[in-house]
Amino acid sequence: MEKFTTIRSTAVPMPMEDIDTDQIIPARFLKATTREGFGENLFRDWRFAPDGTPHADFVLNNPVYGGQILVAGKNFGCGSSREHAAWAIQDAGFRVVVSSFYADIFRGNALNNGLLPVQVSPQFLFNMFSAIEADPKAVFTVDLEKQTIRIDALNLEETFNIDPFRKTCLINGYDDIDYLLSLKSKIENFESSRLEPAIQTL
Amino acid sequence: MTLFDKIWNAHVVCPAEGNLEVLYIDRHFIHEVTSPQAFDGLRQRGISLFRPAQTVATADHNVPTRHQDQPITEPLSRFQVDKLTQNCNAFGVELYGLGHPYQGIVHVIGPELGITQPGMTIVCGDSHTSTHGAFGTIAFGIGTSQVEQVMASQCLLQARPKRMRINVEGNLQPGVTAKDIILYIIAKLGAAGGTGYFVEYAGSAIRALSMEGRMTVCNMSIEMGARGGLIAPDETTFEYLRGRTFAPQGENFEEAVAQWSTLYSDEDAVFDAEHHYRAEDIAPMITYGTNPGMGMRVGDAVPLAPAAGDSLASFEKALQYMGFQPGEKLSGKPIQYVFIGSCTNARIDDLREVAAYVKGRKVAPGVNAMIVPGSQQVAAAAIAEGLDKILTEAGFDFREPGCSACLGMNEDKVPAGAYCVSTSNRNFEGRQGPGARTILASPLTAAAAALYGHITDHRQSAN
Numbered sequence A: 001m002e003k004f005t006t007i008r009s010t011a012v013p014m015p016m017e018d019i020d021t022d023q024i025i026p027a028r029f030l031k032a033t034t035r036e037g038f039g040e041n042l043f044r045d046w047r048f049a050p051d052g053t054p055h056a057d058f059v060l061n062n063p064v065y066g067g068q069i070l071v072a073g074k075n076f077g078c079g080s081s082r083e084h085a086a087w088a089i090q091d092a093g094f095r096v097v098v099s100s101f102y103a104d105i106f107r108g109n110a111l112n113n114g115l116l117p118v119q120v121s122p123q124f125l126f127n128m129f130s131a132i133e134a135d136p137k138a139v140f141t142v143d144l145e146k147q148t149i150r151i152d153a154l155n156l157e158e159t160f161n162i163d164p165f166r167k168t169c170l171i172n173g174y175d176d177i178d179y180l181l182s183l184k185s186k187i188e189n190f191e192s193s194r195l196e197p198a199i200q201t202l
Numbered sequence B: 001m002t003l004f005d006k007i008w009n010a011h012v013v014c015p016a017e018g019n020l021e022v023l024y025i026d027r028h029f030i031h032e033v034t035s036p037q038a039f040d041g042l043r044q045r046g047i048s049l050f051r052p053a054q055t056v057a058t059a060d061h062n063v064p065t066r067h068q069d070q071p072i073t074e075p076l077s078r079f080q081v082d083k084l085t086q087n088c089n090a091f092g093v094e095l096y097g098l099g100h101p102y103q104g105i106v107h108v109i110g111p112e113l114g115i116t117q118p119g120m121t122i123v124c125g126d127s128h129t130s131t132h133g134a135f136g137t138i139a140f141g142i143g144t145s146q147v148e149q150v151m152a153s154q155c156l157l158q159a160r161p162k163r164m165r166i167n168v169e170g171n172l173q174p175g176v177t178a179k180d181i182i183l184y185i186i187a188k189l190g191a192a193g194g195t196g197y198f199v200e201y202a203g204s205a206i207r208a209l210s211m212e213g214r215m216t217v218c219n220m221s222i223e224m225g226a227r228g229g230l231i232a233p234d235e236t237t238f239e240y241l242r243g244r245t246f247a248p249q250g251e252n253f254e255e256a257v258a259q260w261s262t263l264y265s266d267e268d269a270v271f272d273a274e275h276h277y278r279a280e281d282i283a284p285m286i287t288y289g290t291n292p293g294m295g296m297r298v299g300d301a302v303p304l305a306p307a308a309g310d311s312l313a314s315f316e317k318a319l320q321y322m323g324f325q326p327g328e329k330l331s332g333k334p335i336q337y338v339f340i341g342s343c344t345n346a347r348i349d350d351l352r353e354v355a356a357y358v359k360g361r362k363v364a365p366g367v368n369a370m371i372v373p374g375s376q377q378v379a380a381a382a383i384a385e386g387l388d389k390i391l392t393e394a395g396f397d398f399r400e401p402g403c404s405a406c407l408g409m410n411e412d413k414v415p416a417g418a419y420c421v422s423t424s425n426r427n428f429e430g431r432q433g434p435g436a437r438t439i440l441a442s443p444l445t446a447a448a449a450a451l452y453g454h455i456t457d458h459r460q461s462a463n
């Protein structure tokens, strides 16, 4: 997993709420058996007409907007547990998603892939959208170490929460598997010490 | 203590960093779409699967629902399904693939084979894993990185979610089903109303449901954002499990029942949130928008303003996508497609109910009505009971098992702009195909739409 440092970047605004993972990456693109290449089909049906012509009014087709930060309305990533959604966002060049509320599974999937889901207050989210509206080249700074996100032009800053373990993992580029593998003997002890009858295998 | 906490506590291997705990997983279900990258991860790390005997695989999401005896024609789908077979062989995982009598939608086969048992922790790389909660299990969907974690260690790092109890008391009106209960609850709480929670469903109306009905309710827990939903096991649960292929047998079963009987929330259990509903208030439900929280009674008009949790912008966007007006009555609205299937409503009970309703009648001209059994066992039972004949004679297209038009990964798609009354669980934009307009409903409401060619209350239409 790529290590996460401070990100200073412009942002892409998607003020819609309840953006579900079927929009982020439609099911018909889930046939790939590797993690790469999903970025091409990120928000496929919002970005392109069925014949492949880009919808000019969709934000990702607008050259005015760009950057490593995706800013979205509340309840981002609801619906299907497909991790392909996190892969697609990352594959398209984003390192941070900002929203005022996340669906649980998406948040976990993002963190497991080094994509940082920053949860801000509804007011701060509104301020971010306003800042981008005023100037699409507005720059934001996300500092994971200090757990802050800043609208540089307005010098407005908010702190965000992140589980300390997840934070360490992101900063060092570790994942949960490294940790779980180190616990193997504890897991085996647990299995043999269970009060319930050991579960019948298949 | 809550039922949830009893099960959770029994599975904590040890505390981990911060508020995370190492949670032991009893059963891991895998399928072709969310597992290949996880198997590759194991390969890259040079490790094997830790507990293959607690892992079961099936091919369901991306399989055709016709000619399953022949090779899959679509090359990418074939590659993905073949990959699952190769991976299962290489890592020693039991696979109920195409052609196997146990194949089917992962959340249909776990319960019907008795693999799902009270008190277990169960995960799968699929958000509707919550279905298994109907048996009093902690069951939830995970992403592919977590699939790999469970493969590697049979454990997950998890923070304990908050607990919610939803009580539905009283008697359902005739013709109102489990699907209507859950669509009603989600319409009340909104598509994010359960985020951060694990839900226990309780109350006399829930107790009165069959296991099939309970699975339908638990299945859609994720549609209000909850990690999962569960129901305390009782006689209905035990009777369902008795004699199932992988359930404990004979004396072991009686012992298991004694232990399962301790799985309930104590009287003094404290929940972080609690909701109460009256079964009498629930009527057949449909959705009018593009998230499952946008639901209403079949006879109602589309609301004039956004309901629970939706903003004006999402409400307007949803209605525009669906082609509905605020205040419009949907009863009488023509529909072109009907899909009866998915892990929400493709069990034998659902098929029986639909067959009994449509027997001797005909699907309306111009309606494409598809019925896709949840598993080979469901299909076999339906054929043994002659349901397939009744359905086919009525004009339904009776298919072979799989996820099918629930997510439109295979060729079973609804065309752009067409309306589909569907017994599945998601009405997201494009879920059933680009531009498809999905109206979620119970099997009876879907069957009525098929017969009449428009949305209608199946209770009024019955005569």
Ligand code: SF4
Binding pocket: B060, B061, B105, B106, B107, B126, B128, B342, B343, B344, B402, B403, B406, B407, B424, B425
């Ligand atoms: S039937 Fe639909 S919801 Fe259920 S597992 Fe398959 S794709 Fe997911």
